[in-house]
Amino acid sequence: MTTLNPTAHGSGNAATDKFKSERVTSGTSVERASAIYQDVFEAIAGIIHKHEVTYDEYRVLKQWMIDVGEYGEWPLWLDVFLEHEIEEVHYNRKHFTGTKGSIEGPYYVPNSPKLPSTCTMPMREKDKVAPPLVLKGQVTDLEGHGLPGATVELWHADADGFYSQFAPDIPEWNLRGTIEVDANGNFEITTLKPAPYQIPNDGPTGWFIKSYGGHPWRPAHLHLLVKAPGKRAVTTQLYFQGGEWVDNDVASAVKPELILDPQPNADGIAEVTYNFALDPDS
Ligand code: MBD
Ligand code: FE
Numbered sequence: 001m002t003t004l005n006p007t008a009h010g011s012g013n014a015a016t017d018k019f020k021s022e023r024v025t026s027g028t029s030v031e032r033a034s035a036i037y038q039d040v041f042e043a044i045a046g047i048i049h050k051h052e053v054t055y056d057e058y059r060v061l062k063q064w065m066i067d068v069g070e071y072g073e074w075p076l077w078l079d080v081f082l083e084h085e086i087e088e089v090h091y092n093r094k095h096f097t098g099t100k101g102s103i104e105g106p107y108y109v110p111n112s113p114k115l116p117s118t119c120t121m122p123m124r125e126k127d128k129v130a131p132p133l134v135l136k137g138q139v140t141d142l143e144g145h146g147l148p149g150a151t152v153e154l155w156h157a158d159a160d161g162f163y164s165q166f167a168p169d170i171p172e173w174n175l176r177g178t179i180e181v182d183a184n185g186n187f188e189i190t191t192l193k194p195a196p197y198q199i200p201n202d203g204p205t206g207w208f209i210k211s212y213g214g215h216p217w218r219p220a221h222l223h224l225l226v227k228a229p230g231k232r233a234v235t236t237q238l239y240f241q242g243g244e245w246v247d248n249d250v251a252s253a254v255k256p257e258l259i260l261d262p263q264p265n266a267d268g269i270a271e272v273t274y275n276f277a278l279d280p281d282s
Pocket of ligand 2: 105107221223
């Protein structure tokens with residue numbers, strides 16, 4: 001893996017290395033590819049003509065695309081600006097009615113260590129500057145029956161906005177885990193409430209955002225991947241009611257159904273129940 005440093009270049013190259021480690025294929029037919037490419041070029045041609053794109057603008061684009069590749073930022077840029085549309089199509093096409101999905105983003109790592117249904121996420125002493133959060137709930141089918149054998153994979157940023165394995169000097173599985181639900185599908189996870197998150201913006205993704213006067217912020221979020229035997233796995237994110245950037249996510253990945261409103265429990269710790277209903281697999 002690339003040597004990590006806490007910059008867009010460092011996290012970008014780490015995300016690119018991780019993505020490249022698995023070669024993906026899609027099975028797209030020549031006919032479908034032809035139809036898609038025709039539409040892509042037609043849309044681009046329309047934009048070029050509509051805005052009378054200049055030669056200088058074309059050369060800046062070419063230079064920027066080269067930079068995005070060299071900084072390893074294609075996973076970041078694509079997941080921030082395009083993945084939400086793919087995810088929406090994915091959800092709508094098959095009329096799923098279970099828990100809504102959201103984008104995976106560039107920092108998922110499979111095979112995180114298994115944790116029991118009642119657990120505390122792996123964290124360092126210094127991570128505890130963030131307030132504790134208890135996330136409890138049940139993984140069910142669409143009829144509300146608990147699903148034993150389900151797993152809840154959880155990953156999120158630390159208080160500095162860094163994800164383990166994508167920034168230096170963080171234990172490999174910090175704030176990452178695969179929670180195995182109990183016999184009724186229940187889980188109770190103690191973790192930390194993340195802060196609003198600034199995507200790495202000292203590289204070409206950041207220059208891109210500046211060029212149109214945008215901002216690099218995502219609302220505070222938890223990433224989850226919930227799986228159960230025979231059910232459709234759901235990759236999603238959870239957000240916090242009233243949090244900054246919830247209404248203005250640079251990655252356009254917030255859905256109203258995914259917003260939590262934790263309340264203090266008997267111990268004064270912020271706690272929230274969120275149940276995951278999984279669609280049948282197929
Ligand atoms: C993230 O943590 C994230 O969730 C997305 C979508 C993009 C960059 C960093
Ligand atoms: Fe994230």
